[in-house]
Amino acid sequence: MTVLNDLYKLLNGHFSWPDKVYIKSIPDKAPSDSTFIFITDSTQQLKDFGSNAFRSMQYDLEIQIFYSTKSTLDYDSVELDLMRFLVSKGYVVSNVRGRMQDPDTFQDYQTIIVSKTERGI
Template identity: 85%
Template sequence: MTVLSNLYKMLNGHFGWADRVYVKSIPSSAPSDSTFIFITDSTQQIKDFGSNTFQNMQYDLEIQVFYSTKSTLDYDSAELDLMRFLISNGYVISNVRGRVQDPDTFQDYQTIIVSKTERGI
């Protein structure tokens, strides 16, 4: 199972404030009055070289939280809850880009980059 699939399984249905989790693409039918999490692959890096090979693979994943246009959710609390959950499951927070507004849907969204190292590949 891929690291992206594992992340989807972890996040799907875990947070009561998120209506859905989308992977790799957001359908055009996704309603702007729902809050959802969108996850995609970012980069992969081979790590820990020795004996003419590598021992580990680091996967970077991008997580975006799109907030409902009608949201009364405390964004900071939701994002901190998400980040704590990720850290407790072995992910490292690499970057938090800051909230912006999608020009098409007018949804505020936050982008969080996480990494996960898989051993023994």
């Protein structure tokens, strides 16, 4: 199982506020009046070199929260709860990009980059 699939399984159904969690792609007709999480791979880096070998791989994953255009959620609370949950599961929050608005759907969205290191590869 991939690290991305592990994250999908961890998030799918855990929180009550997203209507859906999408992995790798968002359907063309995703409704703008729903709140959803979108996750994708970002980068991978070999780590812990010694004796001409690496011993671990760091996976960076991108999580985007697209808020419904009718959302009444407290964005800060939602995002902080998500980040605390991920940290408790062994992820490291490496970057939070700041909220923007999608020019096509007018949904506010937040991008959070998390890392997970797999050792003994």
